[in-house]
Amino acid sequence: MNIARSSCLVLGAILVTQRPVDAANGKEPGPSVADVQAQTKAPERKVAGNVITSARDPKARIELPRSVRYVGADRWVLYDIADCELHAFVEVDGNNNVQRRYWVQFEGYLPTRPELKHQYDSVRHTKIGGIDFYVDTWVTPGDAKDEPGSDSQHIKALIRAKGYKLPAAMMSVRLVHLLDEQKRKELMIIYSEDAATTGFSAADLREGGKAYDRWPAIAEGLIERAESRISLVCCGQ
DSSP states (O other), X not given: OOTTTOTHHHHHHHHHHTOOOBTTTTBOOOOOHHHHHHHHOOOOSEEETTEEEEXXXXXXXXXXXXXXXXXXXEEEEEXXXXXXXXXXXXEEOTTOBEEEEEEEEEEEEOTTOTTOOOOOOOSOEEEETTEEEEEEEEEEETTOOOOTTXXXXXXXXXXXXXXXXXOSEEEEEEEEEEOSTTOOEEEEEEEEEEGGGGTSOHHHHSTTSTTGGGHHHHHHHHHHHHHHHOEEEEOOO
């Protein structure tokens, strides 16, 4: 559930701001049992080198290039509505500058929010490991502000805490697989590269920029590289 790219978060943000009030004392209720449990759980998925093994939601093995470095994992309740487990990998140069980033996220809405479901309107889809993914692409300047508590804020904190340096701009492809008909659980993989390899800035490549007409071809190449670098064997939900 990447806030900058997912229409479902517009709905989620509205619902979060309209939290119920306890009529007896006029205060918002404290965190639910489900919230507390999710906040105190450690990451479930196992990582060995360049491979993530997930026992559920989905049961899968995700393999990345051998050249990646595992940054670490984080698990928290995202915006008080979803149990979120994030794993970060990078490829860096000799000065610890990030060249490529791999962001793998397992997410599901909390049982206390049965009214919520993920909504994606991407027209493009692809298959990795035989399962369907929504596909979106974008380019972001390195100084872009993150929503407080967002997953993007969490992954940047993980990367910087290990001493790795993010580039001035990154171009990304987001792959999202919805696990169930209720659309309450997702596997999200975001593959990103240093946009400097294009010879353009983020402003150049975004709508209204001098190289915006070049973006479709650049994005196409980015998607192809993501598909070639991510291997997935899915064994069920």
